[in-house]
Amino acid sequence: MDKKAAPAATTPAQRWVLGLSALASFVVVLDMLVVATALSAIQHDLGASLEDLEWTVNAYTLSFAVLLMTGSALGDRYGRRRLFAIGLGLFAAASAACALSTHVGALVAARAVQGAGAALIMPVALGLLNGAFPPERRGWATGIYGSVTGLAAIVGPILGGVVTEHLAWQWIFWLNVPITLIAIPLVLGRIAEAHGPGGTLDLPGLALAAAAALGITWALVRGNTAGWSSAETVSTLAGGLVLGVLLVVRELRARAPMLPMRLFRSSAFSAGNAVVFFLNGSLTSAIFFTAQFHQVALGHGPVAAGLRLLPWGIAPFLIAPRAGALTDRIGERSLILIGTLLLALGMGWIALISEPGIGYVTTAVAMAVGGIGFSLALPAVTKAVVSRVAPQDIGRASGTFSTSRQLGGAFGIALTGAAFAAAGGYATARQFSDGYIVAMSVSATLAFAAAVAGIVLPRHRRPTPATADRRPAPVAAQTD
Incomplete structure (x- = not known):
């Protein structure tokens, strides 16, 4: 079993898919976080208001979350390799536009286009990855993929601080351009084309999915600013939910649905999407506030604050590949439950000990516990969602998974932001610490909610050789 899980067993084609998918994921996730430590410099250079600065982050998040399902469907229809390359090109062009922006409106618009490029990249990259590896190897592959993605989440604040200072x-945007431009010919030359199911593109389904995601995400990212009971927040949230219901009705009746509702009859698919929603909400919100806690409450600079987040990044980088292989042996459910509970423990521990002047060692241990938990859970939940679906549904399953993850991040920041605003503020270190404690308590609750959702996942059953032989062929075999 161990020999089968060894990296040496991979083919050159599989290594190219894994390497390029992980590289693209690294750049996309890095860009979501690298801006955080550059906001003050952007404000000074462009004369941006606080709301303008919020939109330099939110514009990327909104277009990314809204267009993920569209990117997945287009990849199924026109070819995942082709859409992968187009997404990289769009991301490079938008990054250059961000770097060349001379006023904040242009920067926000370019960030929205960046999010659209990311929405093309992420679901098709994950679809290519899962199609390239057979079911018994996907845990290991998604573990490598997850470790690189997790590393990006922690390198982002550090790199942003170094480059800005x-x-x-x-330059935080110029760095994307050569990386993506070098990746494009490698994608076209080293990865075989793969498609999802053929047929007519479900344009009404795409429109409803994008509009529903836009309404819900808009309400989440604007709730704290506009007010949770404001007409803007209530109307956009209600509109998004109504459009979501209409999407379900449409997909149940469509001859060639964009998102077959039959996928949700699988407890692994449904529960896995719920797990990643809460899991990403917990970690994203924790990183968002912890980076600020080290600066506002503890008085560190951007680079020093970013370096102090390393315990969250080192664990995914070291553990996720092994966790992925372990998933293949003992199953997703056990690792998800262990991982989410460890994450909840780490976040709750931080909430209990945080105060102005706290020593770093104790905080680092608590962060490491949470990072280990996230590293165990993410590869397992990724496999739970995408590895049990039929080959022709992998692209749609990947798109749904990515959308759930991004919406979870927006939800986590919005929820913890509301909790922070109710309990603290930015005026003094003590006020920030008071709000941070409550925010981290909410983050721990989100991690615990992920554990509750994970209970629904099916128990692991080791496949027999006979059943293994009847597994569907990987999508990568469906090439031009």
């Missing part, structure tokens, strides 16, 4: 904020 020693170069200029524009």
Whole structure:
């Protein structure tokens, strides 16, 4: 069993898919976080208001979450490799536009286009990855993929601080351009084309999915600013939910649905999407506030604050590949439950001990516990969602999974932000610490909610050789 899980067993084609998918994921996730430590410099150079700064982050998140299902469907229809390359090109062009922006409106618009490029990249990359590996190897592959993605989440604040302090904020966007331009010919030359199910593109389904995601995500990211009971928040949230219901009705009746509702009859698919929603909400919100806690409450600079987040990044980088292989042996449910409970423990521990002037060692241990938990859970939940679906549904399952993950991140920041605002503020270190404690308590609750959702997942059953032989062929075999 161990020999089968060894990296040496991979083919050159599989290694290219894994490497390029992980690289693309690294760049996309890095760009979601690298801006955080450059906001003050952007505000100074462009004369941006606080709301303008919020939109430099929210514009990316909104277009990313809204267009994920569209990117997945287009990849199924026109070819995942083709859409992968187009997404990389769009991301490179938008990154250059961000760097060249001379006023905040242009920067926000370019960030929205960046999010659209990311929405093309992520679901098709995950679809290619899961199609390239057979079911018994996907845990190991998604573990490698997850470790690289997790590393990006922690390198982002550090890199943003270093670049902003020693170069200029524009360079956080210029760095994307050569990486993506080098990746495009490698994608076209080293990855075989793969498609999802053929047929007519479900344009009404795509429109309803995008509009529903836009309404819900808009309400989440604007709730704290506009007010949770404001007409803007209530109307956009209600509109998004209504459109979501209409999407379900449409997909149940469509001859060639964009998102077959039969997928949700699988407890692994439904529960897995719920797990990643709460899991990403917990970690994203924790990183968002912890980076600020080290600066506002503890008085560190951007680079020092970013470096102090390393315990969250080191664990995914070291553990996720092994966790993925372990998933293949003992099953997703056990690792998800262990991982989410460890994450909840780590977040709750931080909430209990945080105060102005706290020593770093104790905080680092608590962060490491949470990071280990996330590293165990993410590869397992990724496999739970995408590895049990039929080959022709992998792209749609990947798109749904990615959308759930991004919506979870927006929800986590919105929920913890409301809790922070009710309990604290930015005026003094003590006020920030008071709000941070409550925010981290909410983050721990989100991790615990992920554990509750994970209970629904099916128990692991080791496949027999006979059943293994009847597994569907990987999508990568469906090439031009």
